[in-house]
Amino acid sequence: xxxxxVGLGGVGRTLCRQAADIGVGIVSVIDSSGALVSLNGGFSxxxxxxxxxxxxxGAKLADLAGxxxxxxxxxxxxxxxxxxxxSPIVADCSAMEDANQYLLxxxxxxxxxxxxxxxxxxxxxxxxxxxxxxRDFIRMESTVGAGLPVINTLRRLxxxxxxxxxxxxxxxxxxxxxxxxxxxxxxxxxxVLDAKEQGFTEPDPRDDLSGVDVARKALIMSRCMGRTLxxxxxxxxxxxxxEFADISIDEFMQKLPELDPIIDEKVKSARGSGxxxxxxxxxxxxxxxxxxxxxxxxxxxxxxxxxxxLISFETKWYTSPTVIRGPGAGLExxxxxxxxxxxxxxxxxxxxxx
Numbered sequence: 001x002x003x004x005x006v007g008l009g010g011v012g013r014t015l016c017r018q019a020a021d022i023g024v025g026i027v028s029v030i031d032s033s034g035a036l037v038s039l040n041g042g043f044s045x046x047x048x049x050x051x052x053x054x055x056x057x058g059a060k061l062a063d064l065a066g067x068x069x070x071x072x073x074x075x076x077x078x079x080x081x082x083x084x085x086x087s088p089i090v091a092d093c094s095a096m097e098d099a100n101q102y103l104l105x106x107x108x109x110x111x112x113x114x115x116x117x118x119x120x121x122x123x124x125x126x127x128x129x130x131x132x133x134x135r136d137f138i139r140m141e142s143t144v145g146a147g148l149p150v151i152n153t154l155r156r157l158x159x160x161x162x163x164x165x166x167x168x169x170x171x172x173x174x175x176x177x178x179x180x181x182x183x184x185x186x187x188x189x190x191x192v193l194d195a196k197e198q199g200f201t202e203p204d205p206r207d208d209l210s211g212v213d214v215a216r217k218a219l220i221m222s223r224c225m226g227r228t229l230x231x232x233x234x235x236x237x238x239x240x241x242x243e244f245a246d247i248s249i250d251e252f253m254q255k256l257p258e259l260d261p262i263i264d265e266k267v268k269s270a271r272g273s274g275x276x277x278x279x280x281x282x283x284x285x286x287x288x289x290x291x292x293x294x295x296x297x298x299x300x301x302x303x304x305x306x307x308x309x310l311i312s313f314e315t316k317w318y319t320s321p322t323v324i325r326g327p328g329a330g331l332e333x334x335x336x337x338x339x340x341x342x343x344x345x346x347x348x349x350x351x352x353x354x
Contacts (some may be wrong), residue, residue: 001024001025001086001087001089001342001343001346002024002025002026002027002041002042002081002085002086002087002088002089003015003019003024003025003026003027003088003089003090003091003342004026004027004028004029004030004077004078004081004085004088004089004090004091004106004111005019005026005028005029005030005091005093006030006031006090006091006092006093006094006096006099006102006117007030007031007092007093007094007095007096007116007117008029008031008051008052008055008061008093009093009094009095010331011093011116011331011334011335011338012029012031012093012094012335013052013055013056014331014332014334014335015091015093015335015338015339016029016048016051016052017048017049017052018332018335018336018339019339019342020043020045020048020049024339024342025041025042025085026038026042026043026048027041027042027043027081027085027088028077028080028081029051029061030061030074030077030102031055031061031094032094032096033060033061033062034060034061034062034071034072034073034074035061035071035072035073035074035076035077036051036061036064036065036069036070036071036072037069037070037071037072037077037080037081038068038069039068039069039070040068041084041085043069047066047068047069051064074101074102075105078090078102078105078106078109078111079109081111082106082109082110082111087346088111089111089112089113089114089342089345089346090102090103090106090111090112090113090114091113091114091115091116091338091339091341091342092113092114092115092116092117092120093116093117093334093335093338094117095117095119096117096119097119099117099119099120100120100123100127100131103115103120103131104127104130104131107130107131107133107134107137107138110137112136112137112138112139112345113131113137113138113139114138114139114140114142114338114341114342114345115138115139115140115142115143115338115341116142116143116334116335116337116338117143118143118213118216118217118220119216121140121143121216121219121220121223122216122219122220122231124230125223125228125229125230128223132223136345136348137345139151139341139342139344139345140220140341141337141338141340141341142334142337142338142341143216143217143220144171144217144220144221144311145171145217145309145311145324145326145328145337146309146327146328146329146330146333146334146337147326147327147333147334147336147337147340148309148311148324148325148326148327148328148337149324150221150311150324151220151221151224153313153322153324154167154221154224154225154313155224157313157315157317157318157322158224158225162315162316162317162318163315163316164225164283164313164314164315165284165285165314165315165316166282166283166284166313166314167218167221167281167282167283167311167312167313167314168280168281168282168283168301168311168312168314168321169280169281169301169309169310169311169312170278170279170280170281170301170304170308170309170310170328171214171217171218171280171281171309171311171328172208172213172214172279172309172328172329173200173306173307173308173309173327173328173329173330174195174200174201174208174307174329175208175209175214175239175279176278176279176304176305176306176307176308176309176328177191177195177200177306177307178191178192178195178279179277179278179279180304180305180306181194181195182263182264182267182277183267183276183277187257187260187264188239188256188259188260188263188264189256189257189259189260192205192209192253192256193253193256196253200307200329203249204249204252205249205252205253206238206240206244206245206249206252209238209239209240210236210238210239210240211236211237211238211239211279211290211291212231212236214279214281214290215231215234215236215281215288215290216231217281218234218281218283218288218290219231219234219288221283222283222288225283229288233287233288234287234288234289234290235287235288235289235290235291236290236291237289237290237291237292239259239263239279239292240252240256240259241259266292269294270294273294274296274297275294275295275296275297275302276294276295276296276297276299276301276302277292277293277294277295278292278293278294278295278301278302278304279291279292279293280293280295280301300312300321300323300325304325307327307328307329307330308325308326308327308328309325309326309327309328309329310323310324310325311323311324311325312324
């Protein structure tokens, strides 16, 4: 198995290291600046370590070619990999909006793909269907719950003929951390600042507080269930008003205390009813809603603390919901989820030859 890794941010670099540590080949790395391809059938462990270090320092792939590697554009790289590498797989760890320009040509060349990037799967329904047309050529576990077996569980239930009644879950470690702080009595503005300083939020916390990332995860699950929905079909509750959307990050952080009384009232309302406040996704036959909800003390969601994620499946057969819980964010678990997907693809290809 040989990987072409798209995206060399934190997850991509971690995947490079994890793959090299267990002897999985890396034949190419690709980012927005271009592609670097090994001419020796794979980068050595030393070369991988040097690549990781250089990218962490802000270097461009165009500046990293050596005697045994070559810069190419992504299309050339895919052609080279498809023709010259044994059991190649493209692993997309980027956040590129236009990643389908790599992923669809890879599939056309019979190169399977494994995704941590949610954006290719939450664009047009047409693109989603093209990407998932051959299920044995795509894995997407890390798009929803990092390394948690969410998509695999969903598909196993559906493939067995079960009927999904409802999916509920807290799908953001960042928002889970913030809600835990609110339950302790912290002010909204303070806990968001704390989360930002600890690196739990994106550089712009609105990327988390908007609910769009959670919505993408919910849409992927819904589409895997066969529903033809788009992002504009979802009801999404942001944790800030529309007038906060277009101001600078610094101004946004300065204005956050204005929201403290509003959020505090929601926390007190839930507590007064003996409930807990959570930011959850709900997928039912009537639609998809993402936002704040009050949950009863006996609910699986009520027990969550910190950055853990939780997804519950209520089905025709599992009237007492099947629950998956664990770390839903983090470089190591997300990269490990992608690597596991790659191993699963490779294993299925080996079995098909026997």
